[in-house]
Amino acid sequence: MQFGQHAxxxxxxxxxxxxxxxxxxxxxxxQYDTSANLRxxxxxxxxxxxxxxIVVTGDLTDLGEPDAYRELARLVExxxxxxxxxxxxxxxxxxxxxxxRRDLLGEDPSQRAIRRAFDLDGLRLVALDSTVPGWHHGExxxxxxxxxxxxxxxxxxxxxxxxxxxxxxxxxxxxxxILELRNQPALAEALDGSDxxxxxxxxxxxxxxxxxxxxxxxxxxxxxxTMDVARPAREVNGMxxxxxxxxxxxxxxxxxxxxxxxxxxDPADFFTPEWYARVEAMTPEERLEFxxxxxx
Numbered sequence: 001m002q003f004g005q006h007a008x009x010x011x012x013x014x015x016x017x018x019x020x021x022x023x024x025x026x027x028x029x030x031q032y033d034t035s036a037n038l039r040x041x042x043x044x045x046x047x048x049x050x051x052x053x054i055v056v057t058g059d060l061t062d063l064g065e066p067d068a069y070r071e072l073a074r075l076v077e078x079x080x081x082x083x084x085x086x087x088x089x090x091x092x093x094x095x096x097x098x099x100x101r102r103d104l105l106g107e108d109p110s111q112r113a114i115r116r117a118f119d120l121d122g123l124r125l126v127a128l129d130s131t132v133p134g135w136h137h138g139e140x141x142x143x144x145x146x147x148x149x150x151x152x153x154x155x156x157x158x159x160x161x162x163x164x165x166x167x168x169x170x171x172x173x174x175x176x177x178i179l180e181l182r183n184q185p186a187l188a189e190a191l192d193g194s195d196x197x198x199x200x201x202x203x204x205x206x207x208x209x210x211x212x213x214x215x216x217x218x219x220x221x222x223x224x225x226t227m228d229v230a231r232p233a234r235e236v237n238g239m240x241x242x243x244x245x246x247x248x249x250x251x252x253x254x255x256x257x258x259x260x261x262x263x264x265x266d267p268a269d270f271f272t273p274e275w276y277a278r279v280e281a282m283t284p285e286e287r288l289e290f291x292x293x294x295x296x
Contacts, residue, residue, distance in 0.1 A: 017202025018222030058092025058165030138166025167201035
């Protein structure tokens with residue numbers, strides 16, 4: 001249902017990040033119930049209609065525990081099945097590649113980078129592994145850069161969305177500068193002239209957007225806890241509030257990302273299905289007169 005000059009989005013991606021699950025219901029930092037917070041987020045996500053995929057941009061678990069990966073699949077995959085969409089898992093610095101491969105992806109365990117490309121009916125989604133085993137900062141190694149160049153050498157019908165954990169953006173929170181994505185010039189060079197239309201990332205535990213190498217870049221906040229960035233930069237800390245996910249809408253000429261809070265209140269009932277049906281039956285001129293003209 002579109003009433004304006006833009007056609008409806010051709011694809012909608014649900015973007016969540018930093019679930020940080022722990023095995024056996026252990027509270028993260030002794031205070032954050034990561035499983036309960038994820039379940040609350042998934043309950044909101046399941047209300048979304050017309051989604052094309054769920055993308056989880058890393059730090060899937062906090063310690064890389066096998067049981068945490070299995071619990072993550074138990075929570076997320078039934079929701080995705082009911083919605084009829086695939087789940088794209090992206091590795092984060094808190095993940096462990098061997099356990100993630102074995103206990104979440106059903107593959108042989110190894111330290112090989114977890115990278116792959118998906119076809120969402122013409123929209124290509126590329127997941128990169130920005131993790132560095134044994135470290136929390138990020139880097140895209142030379143092998144992945146070469147693979148990415150090969151994948152992007154042929155444009156996809158609807159273009160490409162790139163997903164990774166460490167965002168190629170500056171953060172005003174000082175500690176994240178230490179844990180930033182390194183070798184960003186190499187990534188920018190690989191994207192130059194490609195059909196990449198947007199970049200999805202996580203890692204920061206707060207929502208942010210920017211531009212990298214001319215590509216819109218969207219960072220989703222965490223499901224486990226978020227950063228209170230209203231505090232002075234050197235006093236920023238985590239809080240059990242503000243959890244959200246993003247709705248990434250892919251249009252013919254642009255990509256947008258909408259922040260959706262998990263917490264919600266009862267909505268007003270002005271825009272009812274009957275109201276929409278009435279407006280839909282109008283001509284464009286009648287809609288403008290009905291909804292745009294100011295009344296005395």
